Amino acid sequence: MKKEPRARQFMYVQDLDHLKIKESDLSKVLKKSGALEWAYIDHDKDPKKDQEGKIIRPHIHAVLKYENPQKLSTIANLFNDQTQYVDIWKGRIANAYSYLLHETEEAREQGKHVYKDTEVVASFDFPARMKSIRAKISKSPKYISSLINQYAEGKIQYHDLEDQIGIFQLARRKKLIDQIDELKADKEHEEWLKKFKGKPMHTLWLYGEAGVGKTRYAEYLLRKKKM
Known part of the structure; x- marks a missing residue:
């Protein structure tokens, strides 16, 4: 029998209409999750359709970081949901937090709405963390090259x-x-x-x-x- 995968970082994604718990209870659930840190946001300002024409409904993104590996089912059970709505985050946790605001390169290329720091609910000072993350990213050659490429394509001024x-x-x-x-x-x-x-x-x-x-x-x- 195949063992259930374990990890330390997760992202839970679910349409607001399909949440199995009350949205007002999310903070309570996450506080009791045992995670070292967590953050979530409502993506309710995205375009109605993506570049492929698929409908984008208002949805929630929740990021959880643990000290010790956890099962997918453990995370899914926090939200009374199925494991298919929980992804193991294999990249750096900073990238997950950037994605909550759609500040990643992929999100920018797809023209997704960029959210504000203050729209994120977190177990830590999220705006301060993002300030630190941005400072590091701004020095990355890959990040700078991507922005110059966007300028060349006329996507930014x-x-x-x-x-x-x-x-x-x-x-x-x-x-x-x-x-x-x-x-x-x-x-x-x-x-x-x-x-x-x-x-x-x-x-x-x-x-x-x-x-x-x-x-x-x-x-x-x-x-x-x-x-």
């Missing part, structure tokens, strides 16, 4: 990139970011030419000393920006 990785990391990758900007500008120009193909075009030369407002005036003329 330059100011978002700067906010996430800081000026120092921007400076270290200035050459790459400049190349991305050049390629994005070339692509935008090609699309602009396609849009105006066959239409009469005029050339307007603007000249003058630096600082007189040539660029601003050009933007006003072409993009109808306010002066």
Whole structure:
């Protein structure tokens, strides 16, 4: 007979409509779980459908961390539920906490709603823990590369990139970011030419000393920006 798997870290996921206990009792249940630490959140602000068209119903995510290995059935029984709704969390517990807020790379790529620290109920100071986690993540080359990739794909703006990785990391990758900007500008120009193909075009030369407002005036003329 196959032994039931044991682990120290778990994530319980269940639709709010299918919870076998009262949502108001979750904190009581988790406090009595014997876990070293725990945290949970309602994911009730997600898009109604995922990228594959599957319906996303409001649901709960609960993370539990133990000192000693526990059975899946033990965790499921806490919630009066079945083991199929309990996953062994094999990664770092910090990643589990980041996922509660949808701050993981996978969640960002899927366009999931990003939740606030204060929306999580935990046995510890969750905002303080996330501040520490973010500080470590922001120095990760993989994390920085993923954000630069999102910038290249137009998913985030330059100011978002700067906010996430800081000026120092921007400076270290200035050459790459400049190349991305050049390629994005070339692509935008090609699309602009396609849009105006066959239409009469005029050339307007603007000249003058630096600082007189040539660029601003050009933007006003072409993009109808306010002066």
